Amino acid sequence: MKHQKIFPGIILVGFGLYFYLESSNILLFREFYTWPTLLIIVGLAFLGQGYKGREYEAILPGTILVGFGLHFHIVNKLTIWPDHIGTFILIISLGFLLRYQKTGAGLFQGVLFLSLSIFLLFYEHVMKWIGVIEGSFSIAWEFWPIIFIVLGVYLLLRKKSK
Numbered sequence: 556m557k558h559q560k561i562f563p564g565i566i567l568v569g570f571g572l573y574f575y576l577e578s579s580n581i582l583l584f585r586e587f588y589t590w591p592t593l594l595i596i597v598g599l600a601f602l603g604q605g606y607k608g609r610e611y612e613a614i615l616p617g618t619i620l621v622g623f624g625l626h627f628h629i630v631n632k633l634t635i636w637p638d639h640i641g642t643f644i645l646i647i648s649l650g651f652l653l654r655y656q657k658t659g660a661g662l663f664q665g666v667l668f669l670s671l672s673i674f675l676l677f678y679e680h681v682m683k684w685i686g687v688i689e690g691s692f693s694i695a696w697e698f699w700p701i702i703f704i705v706l707g708v709y710l711l712l713r714k715k716s717k
Contacts, residue, residue, distance in 0.1 A: 559608075561604045561608045562600045562603065562608070565599055565603045566600045569597075570593075573592060576588075587628075591623070591626075595621050595624035598618070598620025598622075598623075599617070601616045601620060602618070603617075605617055605654075605657075611654060612654070614657060615650040615651060618646065618649055618650030618653055619646060622646030622649065623643065626646065637676060641672045641673075641674075641675030644671055644672035645668075645669070645672035648664075648668035648669040648671075651664045651665030651668060
């Protein structure tokens with residue numbers, strides 16, 4: 556906690572630049588005067604606190620905020636960028652994996668979310684490739700989210716063994 560000035564410093568500099576450029580009406584930056592830019596600034600502050608301040612738990616929210624902010628800036632500009640729930644889960648998994656790199660905690664969550672995001676992003680392609688959706692199996696396949704619910708409840712209720 557000795558580097559508590561990093562987070563508010565980045566917030567003040569980032570917001571100051573944002574509002575100064577917005578009030579200056581510089582046309583070059585006109586596309587960035589939106590709320591996703593504010594998400595990126597706050598995310599960068601978390602990442603600064605996480606890496607420079609060595610408070611590695613801040614890496615996860617920083618990655619999520621920067622990732623979501625970038626996603627909302629990019630989604631309508633690049634046609635190849637997916638606008639899908641799998642993209643958000645991929646960003647969250649990246650946050651867990653980056654935090655794991657520094658703390659050693661969160662690998663299971665990172666890999667779980669990465670697997671889920673890949674499944675969701677490529678669901679239609681995988682199903683066409685496998686050719687699974689047929690007859691009675693397609694009815695059962697509609698209930699696959701219940702597997703996630705059961706797995707989540709199990710993780711919440713299981714007792715840790717020493």
